[in-house]
Amino acid sequence: MLPLPIFKYHRPRTLDEAITLLAQLGDKARIIAGGTDLLPNMKHGLVEPECVVSVSRLEELRGIHLERVPGGEGDRERLLVGAGMRLAEIAESLVVQRAAPALAEAAAQVGGPHHRAMGTLGGNICLDTRCRYYNQTYFWRKSLGFCLKKDGTECHVVRGGQKCVAAASNDSAPALIALGAEIELLGPRGERRVPAADFYTADGIYNTVLIPGEVVVRVAIPITAGRRSAFEKLRRRGAIDFPLLSVAARVDLNDGDEGQPTSVRAIEVVVSALGARPRRLRAALAVPVGSPVDGLPSALAEAAFKECKPLTNLDDDVIWRRQMVRILVRKAVARAACLA
Ligand SMILES: Cc1cc2nc3c(=O)[nH]c(=O)nc-3n(C[C@H](O)[C@H](O)[C@H](O)COP(=O)(O)OP(=O)(O)OC[C@H]3O[C@@H](n4cnc5c(N)ncnc54)[C@H](O)[C@@H]3O)c2cc1C
Ligand code: SF4
DSSP, X not given: OOOOOOOEEEOOSSHHHHHHHHHHHGGGEEEESSOTTHHHHHHTTSOOOSEEEXXXXXXXXXXXXXXXXXOTTSOEEEEEEETTSBHHHHHHOHHXXXXXHHHHHHHHTSSOHHHHHXXXXXXXXXXXXXXXXXXXXXXXXXXXXXXXXXXXXXXXXXXXXXXXXXXXXXXXXXXXXXXXXXXXXXXXXXXEEEEHHHHBOSOTTSOBOOOTTOEEEEEEEEEXXXXXXXXXXXXXXXXXXXOSEEEEEEEEEEOOOTTSOOEEEEEEEEEESSXXXXXXXXXXXXXXXXXXXXXXXXXXXXXXXXXXXXXXXXXXXXXXXXXXXXHHHHHHHHHHTTOO
16 A cells, blocks of 8 residues: 655635635645545655645535526526535536536546545546556656656657647546536636636646636536536446546537427537547537537537547557547437437
């Protein structure tokens, strides 16, 4: 069993206290929520904070509720989910299951029951990227001469590559992007809201736009009539593993007039666990408004197969992972469009 290094543990009572503490501690500190990713990474020597600041007591990070948003064309609604909510709570919430099925389905498929009981949405959103050459013990990595992401100068996935392409492995990320969510942050420079689609960068070393000391407080998901969503995941063991591929689809449907097939107002498909940033499928964004839903799952599955090329950053065979892009995109779009 790998031992944990020694560190100081802080457990502030309020969000303001946490922000002040994080600003004081600077790069000596890391935020901890459920610890299901941070602690294994500390054991492997991948992150070496002197202090950890727990956000688990912060009431400001709790809650799941619907909120009315007054607007020009009548009231709209949005779903607010606190970053401190456990994945099991999100998966089991009837409100999330109804308003944002892709997020409930993604949360339900993270790790195993213990990870979902401890792991939080905030921790999942900020999960470190993963790679077969990085998520290893210190001695394993040392024997290979380390790599760009930690302690080394080379990438073993893209030979001669100057950029880390470790895989975004957080299941909530494609779901939140597909659902058009906004991520609400509070930090030393105040509050800001970042669309989930702009939250991730293509840099596997640090793949989010979070600035030091910033805390994810909650996510806001817009709710629109006729909106449906679904999430699909490929993993080695259905009971526990990280994704080898994940797909979230969101379809905004127009009600079909009598005798007319149902058509789409908008569609978004996000494929993840390929590179450092979840990928928004270009072919889905280009689907014209009013297109009939029939035929979309197969058309988008073929387009996704052409657009997505998995790398050797994860353990399993890339040819199999690429073939599965086609299958999971077809399933996700068909379920979101109520065709399956
Ligand atoms: C065996 C195993 C299998 C797993 N399988 C999966 C899987 O299938 N899918 C998946 O997505 N994950 C998986 N995980 C990873 C992990 O369990 C989940 O991603 C979980 O949601 C992480 O949440 P946490 O609260 O435990 O995060 P922590 O470990 O506490 O933190 C993770 C990161 O987020 C940061 N952080 C936490 N909260 C905040 C916040 N509010 N604001 C800013 N930064 C924050 C921390 O500083 C840290 O960098 C697995 C882990 C293990 C050990
Ligand atoms: S993609 Fe390359 S640099 Fe990044 S973790 Fe893997 S081997 Fe290291």
